[in-house]
Amino acid sequence: MRSKFLLGAIVLTTALIMIAGCERKVVVESKESAELGSCFTCHGDEGLLLQAQGEWKNSIHASGNNIDYTNRGGGSDCTKCHDHQGFLEYLATGSVSAPYSSVSAIHCFTCHAPHERGNLTLRTVAPVALKNGDIFDHGNANFCVNCHQARQSVEQIVDSLVLTTNRWGPHHSQQGDMLNGSNCFEIDGYDYDKTSHHANLIDDACAGCHMGASQAHDGYKIGGHSFNMLYVSEETGDISNLASGVCGQAGCHPGATNYDIDSAQTHVHEWIEELHTLLVDAGVLNASTGLPNVPRGGTLLIPDRNVAGALWNYLQVEGDRSFGVHNFAYIRDLLQSSIDYLESLQGSPVGKPRALTAPIASH
Numbered sequence: 001m002r003s004k005f006l007l008g009a010i011v012l013t014t015a016l017i018m019i020a021g022c023e024r025k026v027v028v029e030s031k032e033s034a035e036l037g038s039c040f041t042c043h044g045d046e047g048l049l050l051q052a053q054g055e056w057k058n059s060i061h062a063s064g065n066n067i068d069y070t071n072r073g074g075g076s077d078c079t080k081c082h083d084h085q086g087f088l089e090y091l092a093t094g095s096v097s098a099p100y101s102s103v104s105a106i107h108c109f110t111c112h113a114p115h116e117r118g119n120l121t122l123r124t125v126a127p128v129a130l131k132n133g134d135i136f137d138h139g140n141a142n143f144c145v146n147c148h149q150a151r152q153s154v155e156q157i158v159d160s161l162v163l164t165t166n167r168w169g170p171h172h173s174q175q176g177d178m179l180n181g182s183n184c185f186e187i188d189g190y191d192y193d194k195t196s197h198h199a200n201l202i203d204d205a206c207a208g209c210h211m212g213a214s215q216a217h218d219g220y221k222i223g224g225h226s227f228n229m230l231y232v233s234e235e236t237g238d239i240s241n242l243a244s245g246v247c248g249q250a251g252c253h254p255g256a257t258n259y260d261i262d263s264a265q266t267h268v269h270e271w272i273e274e275l276h277t278l279l280v281d282a283g284v285l286n287a288s289t290g291l292p293n294v295p296r297g298g299t300l301l302i303p304d305r306n307v308a309g310a311l312w313n314y315l316q317v318e319g320d321r322s323f324g325v326h327n328f329a330y331i332r333d334l335l336q337s338s339i340d341y342l343e344s345l346q347g348s349p350v351g352k353p354r355a356l357t358a359p360i361a362s363h
């Protein structure tokens with residue numbers, strides 16, 4: 001039934017395109033796809049697309065929650081990551097010329113170009129330079145990190161200690177930096193463990209975890225093109241993507257029943273809380289907004305570069321929202337050194353990174 005319906009739709013679309021002479025013509029160029037011969041390789045009851053389409057509906061990407069106000073002109077780059085039109089222009093030219101006549105949410109054609117290529121490869125998997133110049137290179141995850149990266153370089157930003165806007169900071173998109181162990185503030189005299197087990201052990205990093213084994217679950221709510229690690233629902237209770245086997249593979253975390261493995265996330269939550277309090281006490285973080293404490297129309301003077309760095313580290317780790325999963329050792333060291341430095345300003349001696357409050361199994 002559905003195949004017949006689609007065929008009808010395709011014939012009609014093709015006819016409309018011919019009549020209108022419109023540029024939305026379906027062009028299948030590659031030899032491979034010419035040999036596939038049939039549109040139904042992808043479209044149709046047994047087609048490749050159905051599973052992905054079901055999952056994608058449950059993706060935050062599909063919600064379009066954050067596209068409405070991003071189509072700004074005047075050199076604003078929001079559209080580069082927040083909608084389809086901006087991202088494609090950015091990939092093609094390296095810049096955006098917003099505002100566009102209209103913008104749409106990220107969808108299949110944002111990431112794939114099936115009608116030009118005749119397959120479902122990603123538009124690019126080239127390594128990506130983060131804002132501090134470090135290179136992110138982890139297979140298919142490179143694609144994600146075109147968008148999921150901080151918008152500023154820590155080195156540039158901590159040099160200016162007079163803040164005139166509470167928009168100071170990495171933005172909400174720093175997962176690439178955190179996974180890579182990059183672009184955070186490292187205070188002189190402390191050691192930072194940057195070995196990112198998760199970036200190196202899991203093929204395709206972001207995609208390896210977030211898109212893991214969707215078939216294992218009904219309702220397409222986690223894994224695959226939902227990109228969800230956790231589906232929160234009152235009806236079903238929280239569903240995690242542990243069944244995918246990603247966490248337990250190669251004997252890493254056998255038998256894990258949630259992501260708080262060895263209480264790592266619990267510790268990270270506690271350290272974030274501690275750092276939050278210290279930053280608020282130092283007057284640089286606003287307790288109610290969670291943003292830099294810049295008074296409306298005024299300025300915030302940060303006492304020194306390390307305090308600015310501690311504020312940056314707080315925003316990086318908090319905004320990453322994996323609470324340790326993306327790079328536990330680095331996140332631990334950033335939080336502990338930042339806490340330690342701020343405590344030293346209150347009279348405690350500057351120390352080395354503190355011993356962990358509980359042992360965390362190495363992995």
Ligand code: HEC
Pocket residue numbers: 009010013026028033036038039040041042043049053107108109112114115118119120
């Ligand atoms: C390699 C896989 C693939 C092949 C082959 C393919 N398509 Fe598509 N097509 C897609 C995907 C992916 C979408 C987006 C589906 C969605 O939005 O859920 C799509 C969407 C469409 C749409 C919806 C209109 C639009 O542009 O959004 C039409 C019409 C269409 N295809 C026609 C065709 C025709 C005709 C052929 C054969 C010449 C064809 N497709 C071959 C993958 C393919």
Ligand code: HEC
Pocket residue numbers: 066069070076077078079080081082146147148149150151171172173319320321
């Ligand atoms: C480098 C890519 C990039 C750019 C440029 C960018 N964003 Fe984002 N933004 C993201 C990503 C990725 C997320 C979602 C991250 C997440 O959910 O953890 C996000 C999230 C957001 C959110 C949601 C925060 C929340 O807590 O729900 C808002 C609001 C937002 N961006 C506004 C903007 C505006 C306004 C601009 C332009 C001034 C902009 N963004 C530029 C990548 C970007």
Ligand code: HEC
Pocket residue numbers: 048049050052053056061106107108109110111112120122140143204207208211225
């Ligand atoms: C945000 C980017 C993104 C969007 C949006 C997206 N995909 Fe994908 N897609 C991927 C990635 C990444 C992979 C590779 C998966 C992996 O590495 O495990 C993939 C793989 C696929 C595959 C498997 C290809 C193969 O031959 O193995 C299919 C089918 C597919 N996508 C269809 C779709 C359809 C249909 C849509 C729209 C409903 C869609 N995708 C939207 C990123 C995306």
Ligand code: HEC
Pocket residue numbers: 060061063064065066067080081082083087106110141143144145146147148206207210211227228229
């Ligand atoms: C074109 C830019 C872009 C690309 C490419 C992209 N994302 Fe996103 N992603 C976003 C934006 C923007 C949001 C926030 C959307 C919103 O709130 O409306 C987001 C949201 C998400 C979320 C949901 C966060 C939440 O609030 O729960 C996850 C998970 C995610 N992305 C993972 C990925 C993965 C994995 C990839 C690569 C396969 C990827 N993204 C590729 C821009 C992108």
Ligand code: HEC
Pocket residue numbers: 141144145148175176177179198199202205206207208209210227228229230259320321322323325326
């Ligand atoms: C080791 C597996 C793993 C890797 C690799 C990974 N993530 Fe995550 N990610 C998680 C887990 C687990 C969570 C947190 C789930 C929880 O406790 O809420 C998470 C949380 C997130 C969130 C916050 C929203 C949410 O879905 O909870 C975003 C956005 C996100 N990851 C994007 C990415 C991106 C982009 C990459 C690649 C740069 C990436 N992740 C790499 C496992 C992973």
